[in-house]
Amino acid sequence: MSQNIKRILAANKEYAREFGDRGKLGIIPARKIAILTCMDARIEPMRLAGLGTGDAHIVRNAGGRASDDAIRSLVISNRLVGTNEWLVIHHTGCGIENLTNEKMADIAGESYKTSEGDYVNWLTIRDRIQSIRDDVKRLRDHPLTPDDVTVSGFIYDIETGLLAEIDCD
């Protein structure tokens, strides 16, 4: 067992000791919100939105992109527990902003001695605002997105902690 994992399990024991009433929370997100955002280590999706444990589903991937898997997750979220307000949150200083599909395939290819990277759509970001609009549009237009769901887009400023809504109409 690695040092990292030993540390995590020790910290988790402390966490569980102070768990309190959280163990009684039900499966349904109290605020009926689902957030799609980036995996970036600096983003605290619940805290930055003033949400508490049990309030919202959080879907995260590289870039916070509306990938097929994000759609799978959001549709399950709606059908199983009724989230009907989906927020797409991208952020400033995202690692995939200065990449292209080709560059990422090259990086993967060089490092791994495999051409598998050529067959992946890396969903890199060229224009920060456009990617939000594209992803909101994809979610809104997707045949599996129900009519009662609203989808809106936001940019999160990694240096100030501020969230701003982006006009996606």
Next chain:
Amino acid sequence: MSQNIKRILAANKEYAREFGDRGKLGIIPARKIAILTCMDARIEPMRLAGLGTGDAHIVRNAGGRASDDAIRSLVISNRLVGTNEWLVIHHTGCGIENLTNEKMADIAGESYKTSEGDYVNWLTIRDRIQSIRDDVKRLRDHPLTPDDVTVSGFIYDIETGLLAEIDCD
């Protein structure tokens, strides 16, 4: 603008006011960890593992499954900022545990009057422990996963807050 979004933006202003030094954090996760876990609203991935802001990449989807998109994210995480310890964390009481691909396609089909759901692999979970082993194995064996990455699997108990490692060897 919905009431939910008004509330979120108001809470975010408070959050940003107390942002402090977090705005100076760099893009590289301090602990070189990436966690793949479920979108469930009751899971607080960083807190349950004793991690702080900026410590780890967090990838989340329905079930915490090692989907193609999770692999895209984890590979970017490794190539761009060097995370080399990947943790797969599934949990008790997961919403997709009692579903099958067929049932989820039916639910989606009934609700949306579209057959699109038939073409989605919903990545439902039949056996809680087996799904962890399958996902750890997929990540370990994937051609794009570099040799210096370790992948381990955990089950998180939603009622006690306790994390336990699952033997995936």
